[in-house]
Amino acid sequence: MMDRRSFLKATAASGAVLxxxxxxxxxxxQGAARTLRFVPQANLANxxxxxxxxxxxxxxxxxxxxxxxxxxxKLDPQPQMVxxxxxxxxxxxxxxxxxxxxRFHDGEPVLAKDVVASITRWMPRDPMGQMVRAIQQELxxxxxxxxxxxxxxxxxxxxxxxxxxxxxxxxxxxxxxxxTDPFTQITDYVGSGPLSFVRNEWVPGAKAVxxxxxxxxxxxxxxxxxxGGKHVSVDRVEWVVMPDAAxxxxxxxxxxxxxxxxxxxxxxxLMRRNRNIAVxxxxxxxxxxxxxxxxxxxxxxxxxxxxxxxxAMSQEDYMRALVGNEDALWKPLPGFFTPGTxxxxxxxxxILKGPRNLDAAKRMLTEGGYSGQPxxxxxxxxxxxxxxxxxxxxxxxxxxGMNVDFVATDWGTTGQRRAMKNPPGQGGWSMFHTWHAGADxxxxxxxxAVRANGDGAWFGWPNIPSVEAGVTEWFDAPNPDAEKIAMxxxxxxxxxxxxxxxxxxxxxxxxxxxxVSGIQKGPLPFFWGVTKS
Amino acid sequence: MFAYTVRxxxxxxxVMAIVALFVFxxxxxxxxxxxxxxxxxxxxPQDVERIRASLGLDRPxxxxxxxxxxxxxxxDLGVSIFTNLPVTTMIAQRIEPTLSLMVITLCxxxxxxxxxxxxxxxxxxxxxxxxxxxxxxxxxxxxVFVVGYVLAYVFALELDxxxxxxxxxxxxxxxxxxxxxILPAIAxxxxxxxxxxxxxxxxxLEVLQQDYIRTARAKGVGQKGVLFLHALKNAAxxxxxxxxxxxxxxxxxxxxxxxxxxxxxxxxxxVDAILRRDYPVIQGVVLLFSFVYVLVNLVIDLAYTLFDxxxxx
Numbered sequence: 001m002m003d004r005r006s007f008l009k010a011t012a013a014s015g016a017v018l019x020x021x022x023x024x025x026x027x028x029x030q031g032a033a034r035t036l037r038f039v040p041q042a043n044l045a046n047x048x049x050x051x052x053x054x055x056x057x058x059x060x061x062x063x064x065x066x067x068x069x070x071x072x073x074k075l076d077p078q079p080q081m082v083x084x085x086x087x088x089x090x091x092x093x094x095x096x097x098x099x100x101x102x103r104f105h106d107g108e109p110v111l112a113k114d115v116v117a118s119i120t121r122w123m124p125r126d127p128m129g130q131m132v133r134a135i136q137q138e139l140x141x142x143x144x145x146x147x148x149x150x151x152x153x154x155x156x157x158x159x160x161x162x163x164x165x166x167x168x169x170x171x172x173x174x175x176x177x178x179x180t181d182p183f184t185q186i187t188d189y190v191g192s193g194p195l196s197f198v199r200n201e202w203v204p205g206a207k208a209v210x211x212x213x214x215x216x217x218x219x220x221x222x223x224x225x226x227x228g229g230k231h232v233s234v235d236r237v238e239w240v241v242m243p244d245a246a247x248x249x250x251x252x253x254x255x256x257x258x259x260x261x262x263x264x265x266x267x268x269x270l271m272r273r274n275r276n277i278a279v280x281x282x283x284x285x286x287x288x289x290x291x292x293x294x295x296x297x298x299x300x301x302x303x304x305x306x307x308x309x310x311x312a313m314s315q316e317d318y319m320r321a322l323v324g325n326e327d328a329l330w331k332p333l334p335g336f337f338t339p340g341t342x343x344x345x346x347x348x349x350x351i352l353k354g355p356r357n358l359d360a361a362k363r364m365l366t367e368g369g370y371s372g373q374p375x376x377x378x379x380x381x382x383x384x385x386x387x388x389x390x391x392x393x394x395x396x397x398x399x400x401g402m403n404v405d406f407v408a409t410d411w412g413t414t415g416q417r418r419a420m421k422n423p424p425g426q427g428g429w430s431m432f433h434t435w436h437a438g439a440d441x442x443x444x445x446x447x448x449a450v451r452a453n454g455d456g457a458w459f460g461w462p463n464i465p466s467v468e469a470g471v472t473e474w475f476d477a478p479n480p481d482a483e484k485i486a487m488x489x490x491x492x493x494x495x496x497x498x499x500x501x502x503x504x505x506x507x508x509x510x511x512x513x514x515x516v517s518g519i520q521k522g523p524l525p526f527f528w529g530v531t532k533s
Numbered sequence: 534m535f536a537y538t539v540r541x542x543x544x545x546x547x548v549m550a551i552v553a554l555f556v557f558x559x560x561x562x563x564x565x566x567x568x569x570x571x572x573x574x575x576x577x578p579q580d581v582e583r584i585r586a587s588l589g590l591d592r593p594x595x596x597x598x599x600x601x602x603x604x605x606x607x608x609d610l611g612v613s614i615f616t617n618l619p620v621t622t623m624i625a626q627r628i629e630p631t632l633s634l635m636v637i638t639l640c641x642x643x644x645x646x647x648x649x650x651x652x653x654x655x656x657x658x659x660x661x662x663x664x665x666x667x668x669x670x671x672x673x674x675x676x677v678f679v680v681g682y683v684l685a686y687v688f689a690l691e692l693d694x695x696x697x698x699x700x701x702x703x704x705x706x707x708x709x710x711x712x713x714x715i716l717p718a719i720a721x722x723x724x725x726x727x728x729x730x731x732x733x734x735x736x737x738l739e740v741l742q743q744d745y746i747r748t749a750r751a752k753g754v755g756q757k758g759v760l761f762l763h764a765l766k767n768a769a770x771x772x773x774x775x776x777x778x779x780x781x782x783x784x785x786x787x788x789x790x791x792x793x794x795x796x797x798x799x800x801x802x803x804v805d806a807i808l809r810r811d812y813p814v815i816q817g818v819v820l821l822f823s824f825v826y827v828l829v830n831l832v833i834d835l836a837y838t839l840f841d842x843x844x845x846x
Contacts, residue, residue, distance in 0.1 A: 043805060045615040051584075052571045052615075125580065183580075183587045185617045203626050204616040205805045206797030242698065242795045243804075250685050250697040251795070382808065412810045415569030419578050448577065456577065 034235040036516070036532055038525070039248045039260040043241045044208045047197065048186045050125050053167040055437065059524045062226065063210050063237065064105075064191035065171030068096065068115065069163030070226025073522065075341065075442060077163035078227035080219065081110065081172060081192070091154030092137075098145045101217045104174050105196040112141035117178035119162075122170040125182045127446050128161035129170070131475070157445060157475060165226060165439050165523045166446035194218065194230045194528055195237060208239040210527075223529045225520065230528035233518070237527055252277060252511060258532060259512040261525055264384070265323050271511050282510035283523050285338050285438030289318055289389055289503035290449065292460040293431045297423045299375065299402075300430060304368030306498035310351045312361035312400055313393075318503035321388040333505040335491045336450050338438035343484055348492030352502070362400055374403045376424035378432040380411040389433040389503055405430075418459040432459070438505070439523030443483070444471045444490060452499050460500060466493040534845075538835065545827045552823040553605060553816070557598055560812050566590075567614050567810040588614055601816070610820070611813035613806075620817035623802060630700045631798035633710065634790065635783050637718040642725040643776065649726070650733025650772075651760055654741060665730060672727025677786055681720040681793035688716060698795035717794040721786045725779050732775045736768035743767070769840035777833035784822055 042056040049061035070080040079085075085096045102110035116139055123129035123136075138150040149158075162170050172192045180186045189197040194216045198209040218229040240257055242248040249267045251257045253274050262282060263271065271277045293300035293309070300306055319330035331339055334349025375397055379390025390406075397404045405424070409417070414432055422428035441447050451471065454463035467490055474486035512519055518529040568585035569576075576584075585591050604611055610620035653665035689697040695716055701709040740746065741764055749763045788800035799818060806814035837844045 045805070045809060045811075046571070046617065053576060054570075181587070183583045187617055203797050204613075204618065204623065205627075205801055206795075240699070240795070241797075243792045243801065244795065246682055247685070247698050247793055247795050250690055251699075254689055254693070254697050256697055256699065409564070410808060412565035412567075412570055412808055415581075416564055416566030419566070419569060419581055456579075458577065 034532075035238055036234045036236070036259065036527070036530060037238045037240055037257040038527075039242050039251070039257050040239050040525075041262045043205050043243075044202075044239060045204050046185060047189055047202075047208075049171055050121055050168050050182050051185045053125065055167060055524070058165075058167045058169055060197075060208060060210070060239070061171055062169065062193070062524060063195040063527055064189065064193045064197045065173060066102075066191075066193040066230075067163055067170060067172065067226060069159050070228075071160070071163050071165055072224035072227040073520075074224075077159040078224075080163065080227060081115075085159070091156070092151050094149040094151075094158060095142070096147055096149070099217070099219075100145070102192065103215050103217075104190050104192050105213055106174070106190045107215070108174065109144070110172060110192055111144045111175075112147040114175045114178065115172055116141050116147055117175040118172045119170060121173075121178045121180065121182045122168060125168050126161070126170070127448055128157065128164070129168075131155070132158065132161060155475070156478065160445060163226060164446060166437075169226075194232045206241050208241075210237040210239075211235065218528075223520070223526065225522050225526060232528050233531040234527075252513065255513060258516050259510070259519065259525075259530075261510055263509050263511045265326060265329065265509065268326075268509055268511075276514050277511055278514050279509055279511045280519075281521060282508050283438065284340060284507070284521055285442065285523050286505055286507040287385075287438055288333060288336070288338065288436045288441050288505055289322065289385065289433075290435060290500050291389060291393055291431050291433045291503065292418075292449075292458070292500040293498070294424070294429055294460050295462045296421055296460075297428060297430070298373055299365075299368070299370045302368040302370070303497055304364050305370050306368075306501075307351065308361040308364035308368060308370075308400070309396075309501055310495070310498055311364060312356055312358050313352075313396055313501060313503070314356050315352065315502070315504035317392050317396075318389055319506055321392050322385060322504075322506050328507075330504055330506045333502045334495075336441065336447075336494050336499070336502055337443070337487060337491060338441045339505050341438075341442040342480065343443055343487045345484070345488045345491045347488035348495045351495060358399060365400060365402070370402070372403050374405040374424065374430075376405045376407060376428070376430040378407045378409060378414050378417055378429050380414040380433070381408050382410045385435050386411070386414070386433040389435075392503075393431070393433065421461070437523060443487065444474050450490065450494055450499055452494065452497070462497065462499045464493060464497045464499065467497065467499060534835070534838065538831070541831045541834070545824065545831075548827055549820065549824060553602065553820060554598075556816050556819045557601060560810075560815060561594055561597070563810075565810040567812065570809050571615065605820075610817035613814050614811050615809055620813050623814060624799065624817060624821060627797060627799045627802045629702060630796045631787055631791070631800060633700075633703065633714055634717055634721065634787055634796060634798060635780070637711075637714045638722045638725060638783060639776075639780070641718050642722045642729055642779070645722075646726040646729035647733050647765075647772065650730040651737055651765060653730065653734040654737035655756070655760055657738060662734075665734070669727040669731045672723040672730075675723065677720050677724065677789045678793050680723050681717070681790060684716045684720055685794070700796045700798075713794075713796070717790045717796060720793070721783065721790040724786065725782060728779055728782070729772065729775055733768065733772055736771045737764055740764045740768045766840060770837055773833055773836050773840065777829050780829045781826055784825075 040056055044056055044060050046052045046057060049057050066081050068081050069077040071077050081098055081102055083097045083099045085094055087094050104110060123133040132155055135152045137152050141147045174190055177186050177188050189199055194213055195210040196213045198211050201209040212232045212235050218231050221228050223229050245264045245267060248260050252260050268279055271279055293306055295301055315332045323329040334346045334352040337344050377394055380386040394404050394406050417429055418432050420428045424430045436449055444450060448458045451457045452462040452464035452467035454461055470486050470490035470493060474483055477483040477486055515533045518531050520526045568581050568588060568590060572581045572584050612619055613623055649665050653662045656662050685697050688695045695712055700713050703710045746759060746764060749759050787798060788804055791798040791800040803818045
């Protein structure tokens with residue numbers, strides 16, 4: 001339906017065109033239909049998916065660079081740029097062959113040497129890549145379309161590593177770009193994917209434009225997440241950065257944008273009332289809320305004190321603070337892995353279930369040696385998710401009789417302070433809040449937050465050998481049953497020793513104009529298969 | 534006056550140097566780490582450390598300041614840590630929307646506020662005066678973002694007369710450029726209109742009591758002549774001063790307005806840079822704002838001579 005302003009504009013444009021002797025008025029609406037205007041979750045401040053591993057960079061990069069494999073909505077890696085692979089009987093030598101006709105956006109063919117350089121740059125930045133690099137004997141191009149990867153011991157999850165959605169994704173870039181140090185930002189954005197990046201229209205903080213790459217050769221078949229035929233139906237995708245949620249909602253209602261990646265739940269009722277707008281769950285894998293305790297310093301260097309917190313915390317309180325009264329948007333999570341995925345487990349999760357017991361938790365605090373020392377609780381106020389969780393935690397700790405030193409700050413400062421290992425009174429911290437994309441938590445492959453390898457672990461530095469043993473067993477697991485056993489072990493040990501405190505599982509929405517169709521639910525916005533009428 | 538202008542322009546150099554030192558030191562001392570932001574939430578502490586080293590953020594204060602100051606002297610504001618684009622390029626991309634917003638707001642405010650203030654003074658004590666002052670109180674009291682949301686709701690969503698958000702460069706046509714700026718300019722201009730209207734009224738009331746106004750009336754000058762030729766000209770100095778001060782308010786207000794109306798201007802660039810700790814961009818933008826502020830003050834000082842011939846530099 002044409003709105004008043006569009007009608008006025010179209011009338012004026014028609015008049016102008018007729019006056020000039022032209023007949024291009026229909027082209028105006030056709031042009032609009034060929035451009036998809038999208039409001040991303042955040043500003044695209046840089047465009048190197050290996051150097052900067054923020055989700056927004058990954059989401060944009062997935063349009064511009066293709067991958068060797070891509071996971072589908074069943075979380076299975078499917079061939080994408082590769083035609084196929086052969087694996088030696090001992091599982092040590094993998095030989096891959098690229099599909100025919102693959103081209104970069106500068107018209108050059110994608111060659112095996114480009115792939116080798118891209119993998120080499122990706123490995124040091126990715127947890128799975130680092131594991132493969134540690135057992136790698138050789139990675140070489142055999143000919144223009146084939147490359148060989150020789151390992152010192154089998155790594156059954158290799159295809160998953162090359163096709164996963166977790167950041168950083170192993171994107172394939174031209175060799176000259178991929179030779180850049182992985183800790184230095186690239187400046188050339190020639191891609192291999194279905195859309196190219198229009199660099200001269202990029203205004204960081206405001207706009208990023210992607211254009212259909214006509215020479216891209218999609219696979220046969222339907223697209224499913226990063227797998228299948230990536231057929232792009234629009235000519236341009238324009239990312240319009242909007243820092244204000246109310247403005248984004250108004251722009252979507254007004255038809256100034258077509259798709260809003262992550263509307264806040266407060267505005268959902270408003271959009272549901274608009275018959276031109278569709279609203280649905282964005283990603284069935286959702287998010288896991290968390291707060292991490294510092295295992296290096298008192299009081300949370302005591303396992304009993306950490307357990308006391310788990311015993312007292314109510315995940316419902318956290319989730320209601322995040323999503324309000326929409327029960328469909330959250331689930332309790334007595335564990336660390338994403339609900340609804342094949343390896344989901346609640347093993348050992350009893351402490352997080354049932355009525356909360358503050359008295360028992362208080363006794364446990366005393367047994368754990370807590371004697372009133374300040375708990376430095378870092379809460380980023382500029383992130384709604386961390387702020388809401390932080391407020392609930394502060395209240396919980398006070399009810400437990402703990403001495404809370406509530407540090408209200410911003411995310412940038414949290415990022416710096418959480419890396420400090422000093423005692424809390426000397427610039428360090430006791431706890432901070434964050435959340436993890438459910439797609440990152442389906443298994444231990446790229447799930448840094450559940451690792452417990454001391455200095456090598458994520459912030460909080462838990463050192464729990466039994467958790468690490470479970471992780472090793474999962475990587476070595478020859479089949480899904482063995483994987484499940486390993487996951488149960490990780491979950492049980494991680495809860496017993498409280499690697500971190502899961503605050504619950506929550507989902508988010510996405511919203512789009514009804515003249516847009518083909519939007520897939522998934523961990524990132526997929527632009528292939530999306531059409532606009 | 535030429536010598537005075539040159540002296541004032543030269544005096545901006547030490548001012549800018551002090552601002553530069555202050556900004557750099559403040560950012561050095563402020564908490565926050567761009568490397569942690571770049572690395573993302575899944576990064577290990579080792580990754581963050583390596584990125585920090587690659588950005589040179591692990592080097593001593595004096596080394597970093599020396600390098601930065603040397604570049605600034607050459608007119609090089611550096612390169613953004615995040616976008617890898619020159620800061621000058623990023624400022625150039627963003628200056629037109631902010632400048633447009635400020636100019637439209639300023640024009641709107643001056644065109645509305647001065648007649649309002651003059652009329653309020655002329656009709657002192659009447660309902661018109663009270664209405665003007667009531668509007669001024671409202672303008673001061675209601676935050677810019679509230680006005681912005683209300684305007685967007687009424688004029689964009691309900692009436693569909695104007696767009697909700699965005700900016701169209703002037704090069705693409707006058708109306709597309711203007712239609713994106715009308716609502717933000719009204720939202721941002723509210724405080725400014727209130728401020729100028731109040732000052733104009735107060736100054737006019739004072740001037741209207743002067744003997745020369747009575748003399749002008751005695752000579753048979755009409756009401757309009759008295760108000761606009763005799764009174765307003767003599768009331769102009771404080772009004773012009775407030776307009777100058779108001780430009781600083783506009784810079785601050787633009788940050789909120791640009792966010793509410795998704796205008797890709799310098800205000801949003803500044804906020805984004807601060808949240809990410811993009812030091813070169815913050816330093817560049819603050820230096821630019823300081824320079825503009827010093828320049829505006831100079832222009833205001835020079836403008837005094839136009840309204841009051843007794844002022845000589």
